[in-house]
Amino acid sequence: MFKTTILFKANYHSKAHVVINQGGTSSGKTYAILQVLFCLACEQAGQVITVAGQDIPNLKAGALRDALNIWQTSPALQPHIKGYNKTDRVFEFHNSSVLEFKSYDNAQDAKSGKRDYLFVNEANGVSWAVYTELSLRTAKRIFIDYNPNIAFWVHEHLHNQPSVELIISDHRHNPFLDEDFRKKIESLKETDTELWKVYARGLTGRLSGLVFNNWFTCAEIPSEAKRIAYGLDFGFTNDETGLVEVFLHNGELWVNELIYQTGLTNQDIARQFTNLGVSKAVDIIADSAEPKSIEELRRQGWPVVAASKGADSIKNSIDILKRYRINVTQGSSNLRKELSRYLWKTDQTGKTINQPVDAWNHLIDPLRYVALKKLAKAVPGKLKSRLPWQNNAFNTVSEALKVL
Numbered sequence: 001m002f003k004t005t006i007l008f009k010a011n012y013h014s015k016a017h018v019v020i021n022q023g024g025t026s027s028g029k030t031y032a033i034l035q036v037l038f039c040l041a042c043e044q045a046g047q048v049i050t051v052a053g054q055d056i057p058n059l060k061a062g063a064l065r066d067a068l069n070i071w072q073t074s075p076a077l078q079p080h081i082k083g084y085n086k087t088d089r090v091f092e093f094h095n096s097s098v099l100e101f102k103s104y105d106n107a108q109d110a111k112s113g114k115r116d117y118l119f120v121n122e123a124n125g126v127s128w129a130v131y132t133e134l135s136l137r138t139a140k141r142i143f144i145d146y147n148p149n150i151a152f153w154v155h156e157h158l159h160n161q162p163s164v165e166l167i168i169s170d171h172r173h174n175p176f177l178d179e180d181f182r183k184k185i186e187s188l189k190e191t192d193t194e195l196w197k198v199y200a201r202g203l204t205g206r207l208s209g210l211v212f213n214n215w216f217t218c219a220e221i222p223s224e225a226k227r228i229a230y231g232l233d234f235g236f237t238n239d240e241t242g243l244v245e246v247f248l249h250n251g252e253l254w255v256n257e258l259i260y261q262t263g264l265t266n267q268d269i270a271r272q273f274t275n276l277g278v279s280k281a282v283d284i285i286a287d288s289a290e291p292k293s294i295e296e297l298r299r300q301g302w303p304v305v306a307a308s309k310g311a312d313s314i315k316n317s318i319d320i321l322k323r324y325r326i327n328v329t330q331g332s333s334n335l336r337k338e339l340s341r342y343l344w345k346t347d348q349t350g351k352t353i354n355q356p357v358d359a360w361n362h363l364i365d366p367l368r369y370v371a372l373k374k375l376a377k378a379v380p381g382k383l384k385s386r387l388p389w390q391n392n393a394f395n396t397v398s399e400a401l402k403v404l
């Protein structure tokens with residue numbers, strides 16, 4: 001029925017319930033999935049197939065435009081389609097199947113309607129709550145695609161789960177792409193290796209404007225590393241209480257996440273300290289804005305001390321941390337998430353200013369407290385080169401998945 005690529009075959013023949021298409025620009029992933037959906041609609045009578053996107057303008061400019069192109073340029077497909085309702089954005093088939101293009105404002109909105117197949121287009125623009133409601137009402141198979149500018153809910157909740165298949169693609173999988181455009185994509189490597197990794201190789205990247213680019217994932221803390229302190233940030237209803245333990249070894253920092261949870265009272269925190277085996281031989285450096293909490297924990301025998309704060313404490317602590325290579329354990333998922341999203345503020349022109357956005361910092365703040373209290377006068381070792389699997393350019397998919 002169509003001229004197809006290897007991505008069409010991979011998606012069409014997949015047996016997984018959820019098929020994730022992570023890809024660079026112009027890999028043809030959206031086009032291939034839409035071809036699959038048209039085939040499924042023709043082959044199986046009475047199917048309801050939903051293509052969901054961030055909003056209608058995005059769908060019109062992307063997936064819907066591709067769908068109309070497939071219909072208009074495929075003589076073998078046209079006899080199967082009864083018509084296209086432009087107002088409702090629905091293709092109607094002679095066998096009573098429908099292919100609809102919709103967006104959902106919130107999770108409640110997504111509860112309406114059931115379907116046989118679902119395609120979440122540019123999924124990083126759709127919330128996890130909306131996806132959850134849509135997936136619960138999808139009977140057969142779910143297709144997802146996105147450019148991996150940064151890790152998001154797909155990486156957090158779906159990767160490596162049962163009945164989930166991950167397909168990573170880039171422009172080299174699209175034989176119909178113009179050669180000049182290929183060269184343009186590859187030329188990103190000369191100016192921005194992070195963008196090249198995302199758009200030329202389809203690998204998960206990091207946001208521009210990140211405060212910390214000197215952190216890496218490690219399997220575990222070396223046994224010979226010395227614990228220098230714990231960092232504690234208080235939270236309760238909306239903000240998480242965060243606790244990290246910080247080690248120093250060979251001039252590098254090694255960090256492990258211990259607590260990231262809302263609703264903890266000071267008694268709860270103390271019990272968690274005990275359950276986690278928190279040592280009383282090193283300081284627990286906590287947010288100085290909570291003197292009452294600090295005193296309550298001290299009276300229970302925990303060596304909690306107030307963090308150093310001042311007019312330039314945030315900037316100074318960031319400057320201290322940027323002197324070090326920071327190794328974060330694989331189990332520290334929330335800390336890695338924060339480090340991947342902790343950004344500098346920008347002015348009205350879009351230029352970054354020397355002040356971070358006050359968000360994604362419930363574990364970064366306690367890390368800063370340790371830096372100011374324990375590392376301000378230390379002289380770090382020279383930043384060592386990255387390990388092979390931590391380079392910006394990955395050689396294999398398995399290498400890339402290690403840092404997701």
